[in-house]
Amino acid sequence: MWQDVKLLNMVANTLFAVLLLLLLASGVWWVVQRPMFTLKVIQIESAEQQELRHVNALTIRDGALPRIKGNFFTTNLDAVRGAFEAVPWVRKASVQREWPNKLIVTLEEHTALGTWGEQGRLLSVKGDVFTANLAEAEEDADLVEFDGPDGSEKEVLARYADLKAWFSKISLAPESLQYSNRYAWSLKLNNGMRVELGREQTSTTLKERVDRLLTVYPQLVASLQESIESVDMRYPNGLALKSSHSNLGLKGKRKPSVAMQDNTL
Template sequence: MWHDARLLNNLANALFGAVLLVLIASGVWWVIQRPVFTLQSIRVEATGEQGLRHVSALTVRNAALPKIRGNFFTANLDAVRAAFESVPWVRKASVQREWPNKLRITLEEHAVMGTWGDQGKLISVKGDVFTANLAEAEDDADLVALSGPDGSEREVLAQYTELKSRFQQIHLAPVAVSYSNRYAWSVKLDNGMQVELGRVQDADTIRQRVDRLMAVYPQLVNSLQDSIESVDMRYPNGLALRSSHSAMTKKQTKASGKT
């Protein structure tokens, strides 16, 4: 081998290349560790023009900044994004580097719709469940109470939106919508009336039951005024109701079982 000039030349070139790579890597590492690249500024701003209502500088300083590691080059942007998304009220964060020692964080806040379940959680207008200060949420809007099995958040929100649109025709509004573990729907209206809608058998089940209620609601109000406590719409051809003036009153065109 030692008499093979070509092999020795190739070996020398390889060693030289390896040493050069080590020197370059060391030089790059030395450069990126210079104090000029230490993070000096982290600018936080909101998406859109509305600004941040609930995320304060104090909250960011206490909850997110202690989790940031590294400098302009070595900071893990995914870790920085996760740190900001762990802050209450933050729905989404995006992170950008700004030369030579800054980070720019853009935050999107949750827009609250109501409460979710009975564990003190909130649900946003996009169907995201999150944890935040309930008192702050109540300052934002009149919260509706939504509940359902895990994973049904967007389905419940969509049903609430549909029910709100339909009941608006008789000047009522849902204040609570519940989807039980047995997949049955119920809604409480702003006049205090509880409406049992039952299980969905097809795409039109809930709509048809709500339409039947709206068709007879003016007559019920004329007869019972504001004393209606609950209405059960699970009967295919009628309804059952309870009022504060009487025991259960059943109105059906023919006998049938509940669904």
């Protein structure tokens, strides 16, 4: 081996290259650890070019900053993004570096549309379920009550938009919407009337049932002369309703029916 000049040169060159790489790595590590690269500024921006309503310096200081590790070079941007997305009201965060010691974090906030279920959670206008201060959400708008199986949030939101448009024709709007585990729909309108719509047999089932109610609703209100508590639209050719005797001063309830059948959905 010692007489093989080519092999000796190869070994020497390899050792020299390894030494050079080690020196280079050590130099880079030394530079990276310089104080000038310690993160000094984290700039928060709104993704929607408007002032953030619920995310503030206090929530960021308490919820995100303690989870940020490293400096300009070594901090993990995915970890930083996750830290900010764990802050209440933050829907999405994006992070980028700015030389030499700054991070720019762009935040998108949730906009609450209503509550979801009975666990104090909120449903956003984009169909995301999140947890935040309910009182803050109530300051922004009147919250609709939503409920449904896990994973049905976007379907419920889409149905709410449909129902809101349909009932606007009689100047009413849903204030609660439930989608049961048996895939049946029911809602409460802002006049206090509950409407049972049942399951969707076809893509037009709910629309047909709502249209049928809208057609007879003015006549029902005019003829009953009393508030309608609930309407059951699960009958193919009619409906069933319950109304109060408030105008008669009675405590009881009666339940007149129209074309009732025993094949409710």
